[in-house]
Amino acid sequence: MSDEHREPPAQSDKDTFGGHAQDELSAWRAWLKQLGALAGALSTLATAEIRLAGGDLRRLVLLSLLLFPMVIFTWLGLSVFVSWLVYSQSGMPGAGLFTFFAGQAGATAYMWFLFKKYRRSLTLPMTRRYLDEIVEDIKSGP
Secondary structure, X not given: XXXXXXXXXXXXXXXXXXXXXHHHHHHHHHHHHHHHHHHHHHHHHXXXXXXXXXXXXXXXXXHHHHHHHHHHHHHHHHHHHHHXXXXXXHOOXXXXXXXXXXXXXXXXXXXXXXXXXXXXXXXXXXXXXXXXXXXXXXXXXX
């Protein structure tokens, strides 16, 4: 018989098991390599997002320090002016005081909305979402 027509030698169970173990080991190595790449990407994303959040924090502090006194006096002047107009038109001091209070409450609500908006960027939402995806991937295994 020629070499082309001969059957390949049968593999023993030991060789098959060794090949399966080798495949399993290489799958784990590939998975760990991918996990390392994901950790590197997460680190890069976190660093970039911390820099962006730091910029927002600096802007928020600067905005508070520089504009706070000016906004307070401007707003109080406008509120007193509008309250005085309501009082002078209605002749009722209670209407003027209520107008002053309503203006202050509206301004407070608007500033609270702005602080919540800026504070949200400081929680690193993209980094946390990416980390959650990595944890979910780790739980599912290779």
